[in-house]
Amino acid sequence: MMSDETEFREIEFNLAPDSLDELKHLVSQRAVDGDTVLLNMGPQHPSTHGVLRLLLELDGEQVINCIPDVGFLHTGIEKNMEAKTYEKAIVMTDRLDYLNNLGNNLAYCMAIEKLCDLDVPPRAQALRVILAELQRISSHLVWLGTHALDMAAMSVFLYCFRERESILDIFEMCSGQRMMTTYIRPGGLWRDTPVEFEDAVRNFLKIFPSRIDEYERLLTKNPLFLERTRKIGMLPPDVALQYGVTGPALRASGVNHDLRKVQPYSGYEQYDFEVPTHTDCDTYARYLVRIEELHQSLHIVEQALNKLPLGPVRSNNRKYVPPPRSEIGVSMEALIHHFKLWTEGFTPPVGSVYSAVESPRGELGVYLESDGSPKPYRVHWRTPSFTNMQILPYLAKSHLVADLVVLIGTIDVVLGDVDR
Amino acid sequence: MQITQMIVEAFQERFQAGLYEFRNEVSLILSTEQIAPAALALRDEFNFELLAEETAVDYWPEQAPRFHVVYRFRSLKHNAIIGARVPLDGNAPSMPSLVSVYANANWFERELWDMFGIRFEGHPDLRRVVMPYDWEGHPLRKDYPLGYEEVQFSFNFEEIDVRKPYAQD
Amino acid sequence: MGVEQKLGNMGVVTLKLEQLVNWSRSNAMWPMLFGLACCAIEMMSAQAAHYDMSRFGMELMRASPRQSDLMIVAGRVSRKMAPVLRRLYDQMPDPKWVIAMGDCASCGGVFNNYAIVQGVDEVVPVDVYVAGCPPRPEALIHGIVTLHEKVKGERLAHWT
Numbered sequence: 001m002m003s004d005e006t007e008f009r010e011i012e013f014n015l016a017p018d019s020l021d022e023l024k025h026l027v028s029q030r031a032v033d034g035d036t037v038l039l040n041m042g043p044q045h046p047s048t049h050g051v052l053r054l055l056l057e058l059d060g061e062q063v064i065n066c067i068p069d070v071g072f073l074h075t076g077i078e079k080n081m082e083a084k085t086y087e088k089a090i091v092m093t094d095r096l097d098y099l100n101n102l103g104n105n106l107a108y109c110m111a112i113e114k115l116c117d118l119d120v121p122p123r124a125q126a127l128r129v130i131l132a133e134l135q136r137i138s139s140h141l142v143w144l145g146t147h148a149l150d151m152a153a154m155s156v157f158l159y160c161f162r163e164r165e166s167i168l169d170i171f172e173m174c175s176g177q178r179m180m181t182t183y184i185r186p187g188g189l190w191r192d193t194p195v196e197f198e199d200a201v202r203n204f205l206k207i208f209p210s211r212i213d214e215y216e217r218l219l220t221k222n223p224l225f226l227e228r229t230r231k232i233g234m235l236p237p238d239v240a241l242q243y244g245v246t247g248p249a250l251r252a253s254g255v256n257h258d259l260r261k262v263q264p265y266s267g268y269e270q271y272d273f274e275v276p277t278h279t280d281c282d283t284y285a286r287y288l289v290r291i292e293e294l295h296q297s298l299h300i301v302e303q304a305l306n307k308l309p310l311g312p313v314r315s316n317n318r319k320y321v322p323p324p325r326s327e328i329g330v331s332m333e334a335l336i337h338h339f340k341l342w343t344e345g346f347t348p349p350v351g352s353v354y355s356a357v358e359s360p361r362g363e364l365g366v367y368l369e370s371d372g373s374p375k376p377y378r379v380h381w382r383t384p385s386f387t388n389m390q391i392l393p394y395l396a397k398s399h400l401v402a403d404l405v406v407l408i409g410t411i412d413v414v415l416g417d418v419d420r
Numbered sequence: 421m422q423i424t425q426m427i428v429e430a431f432q433e434r435f436q437a438g439l440y441e442f443r444n445e446v447s448l449i450l451s452t453e454q455i456a457p458a459a460l461a462l463r464d465e466f467n468f469e470l471l472a473e474e475t476a477v478d479y480w481p482e483q484a485p486r487f488h489v490v491y492r493f494r495s496l497k498h499n500a501i502i503g504a505r506v507p508l509d510g511n512a513p514s515m516p517s518l519v520s521v522y523a524n525a526n527w528f529e530r531e532l533w534d535m536f537g538i539r540f541e542g543h544p545d546l547r548r549v550v551m552p553y554d555w556e557g558h559p560l561r562k563d564y565p566l567g568y569e570e571v572q573f574s575f576n577f578e579e580i581d582v583r584k585p586y587a588q589d
Numbered sequence: 590m591g592v593e594q595k596l597g598n599m600g601v602v603t604l605k606l607e608q609l610v611n612w613s614r615s616n617a618m619w620p621m622l623f624g625l626a627c628c629a630i631e632m633m634s635a636q637a638a639h640y641d642m643s644r645f646g647m648e649l650m651r652a653s654p655r656q657s658d659l660m661i662v663a664g665r666v667s668r669k670m671a672p673v674l675r676r677l678y679d680q681m682p683d684p685k686w687v688i689a690m691g692d693c694a695s696c697g698g699v700f701n702n703y704a705i706v707q708g709v710d711e712v713v714p715v716d717v718y719v720a721g722c723p724p725r726p727e728a729l730i731h732g733i734v735t736l737h738e739k740v741k742g743e744r745l746a747h748w749t
Contacts, residue, residue: 026545043673044623045652051625051670071550072670073626076567076704078535079559083566083702091699098627114443142630161637168634179627179723241469241496244524255496262499351442354473354492354503367490369477382473382492386531387524416626419550419667551704552669559703567703572696587675587713 050415066396073419085345094180097417099139105184111355111368112186124188124313133297138167139360147409187321188314229283233395247362252286254279259358283410345374385417423498447503452515468493471522480562514539535560615737621657622650626664628691628723635726654680665693
């Protein structure tokens with residue numbers, strides 16, 4: 001196939017960048033002496049949930065040191081958002097944590113709303129809660145499926161993705177896209193949900209509890225699963241706090257901290273739900289916490305749907321929110337606003353805000369700084385996976401390599417969220 | 421709001437901290453020497469257990485201060501959040517690291533070194549975290565170009581296609 | 590097909606070697622288990638029960654490049670990942686094919702910036718591009734069927 005003239009595109013291989021000299025401070029003296037083995041795991045590895053590279057120092061099968069190397073999915077989202085107007089930058093947020101698209105939209109739009117002091121109508125708030133909770137369920141389903149798959153439980157994966165399809169159908173019904181919805185916008189939602197929405201969600205609420213039981217029947221008392229998860233990856237609460245771990249991983253260490261409860265946003269204070277915690281601090285506890293979160297999310301969705309108010313879904317502050325399509329034909333003012341908002345964008349006041357939501361993985365925060373121009377001056381994403389990932393070397397110490405894939409699963413990292 | 425008021429008063433007295441307030445969010449403005457003791461005080465005296473975020477903003481072309489390093493601390497006990505900003509001068513700034521106070525500052529500071537070129541003294545492992553190891557420059561600085569490549573449309577398809585580096589087998 | 594149509598059923602099928610090899614190649618194509626970003630989640634959906642890619646002989650995802658014929662580049666390829674991707678491609682045995690799944694892999698998508706390779710065809714030669722951000726599982730399956738058609742049309746002279 002390859003003739004001699006075929007031009008080879010030269011690509012420099014810098015995969016093993018760091019000779020041992022540069023990593024000496026991270027490995028033990030035994031690695032320098034050649035007593036232990038340095039092994040590269042990833043970036044293409046089936047159980048690293050994406051493109052995560054781990055440099056392992058091994059004594060036989062035991063992990064002495066684990067050095068994560070991230071950035072293989074670095075997308076330059078923060079820099080790229082600075083080059084777009086506030087509204088256009090929302091498309092970037094979907095692609096950060098690709099299992100929590102609506103949650104990312106929500107965090108970013110909440111930051112803009114805080115910056116501009118923008119009100120959101122109650123119907124939009126309730127719909128945001130419903131969608132965010134459905135997104136949490138779908139994210140946990142992907143986590144559950146892949147986590148079980150890592151432990152060679154294939155069927156859980158198939159069941160989880162079956163239910164996930166029905167959630168994605170609901171998203172598609174609202175926004176026209178399965179994953180990258182860009183549905184939540186500053187000041188509300190892109191548009192109202194279609195009439196079939198309520199029935200679809202109710203239908204899901206009806207079938208899903210029995211499906212959770214199905215997963216639990218497969219895993220919760222499965223001796224193989226217990227063997228792989230009990231007492232694996234112990235994370236004491238003080239260490240978790242010191243490393244800034246948030247989300248289910250923190251709650252499974254017995255710390256009751258959930259931003260939906262302690263710092264309610266989007267009207268979470270109206271709904272009655274519990275924050276599941278566990279005190280066992282191991283992988284199994286984190287599994288139980290996430291399973292219980294599925295129940296609680298369903299409970300929230302049900303309440304929000306039952307008292308879903310009627311009314312507009314976008315704020316009518318025309319300085320920030322474009323007018324509805326129907327007004328453009330009849331109102332000159334609406335036409336001007338539409339034109340201005342979609343060509344130039346809006347100009348928020350100078351200042352900086354931080355707004356955080358509880359994503360399925362933990363605290364998802366947006367630091368947004370405005371210099372008064374139509375483009376954000378600086379957007380920083382405080383992503384939960386990035387912080388939670390730092391706990392992996394601690395968890396992996398003195399475990400077997402086989403347990404490492406379980407540990408990567410249990411902290412539920414999404415590499416798009418880590419690398420941004 | 422009670423606890424933040426208390427902290428602001430205490431820190432104004434102890435560190436002569438400045439104050440930045442916007443939309444009910446309070447940030448203390450501290451100098452580079454003060455940030456480590458201030459963080460220690462926040463953690464030990466005021467129960468701010470979590471370092472929620474650490475990032476930076478580049479105000480180029482302004483030189484002094486060119487950067488602001490932004491911290492945000494969260495207290496679970498008081499259910500409060502407080503920010504801190506540290507102005508930094510110059511093109512190759514450095515400041516003390518917070519790794520000894522909050523362990524998760526480790527990657528945040530590696531990211532700041534990677535993206536902004538801010539050195540952290542006393543950091544145990546200051547390597548690039550997300551960019552390739554041999555990357556030059558610090559992408560999130562304002563004088564670093566976005567790296568935009570011209571988009572191929574049907575009218576300029578051929579023109580760009582000629583210089584597009586296609587891979588061979 | 591061949592002589593058996595003239596001579597009746599003799600219990601044998603005659604066909605060109607080309608057709609036989611292309612048939613076997615296209616019906617037992619082993620993709621590499623290699624997900625990069627958002628598209629990988631849709632690729633997982635395509636493998637799961639609802640879309641069931643195994644209908645097309647594609648259920649066997651190989652984790653090792655040494656055992657796979659098809660690389661589905663599912664997601665954005667960063668500058669840091671590009672050398673890794675090329676090395677994986679070089680490790681795959683011939684014959685091998687590449688599907689660029691999604692806009693980011695095809696042309697950079699919405700990420701026109703310093704970090705992302707503007708189209709994976711700068712790094713590896715691509716056979717089929719699948720549009721969408723991310724493409725629906727149906728779109729991926731369509732891309733795979735398109736690739737099968739392409740493989741079936743390959744000529745003896747092109748074989749490696």
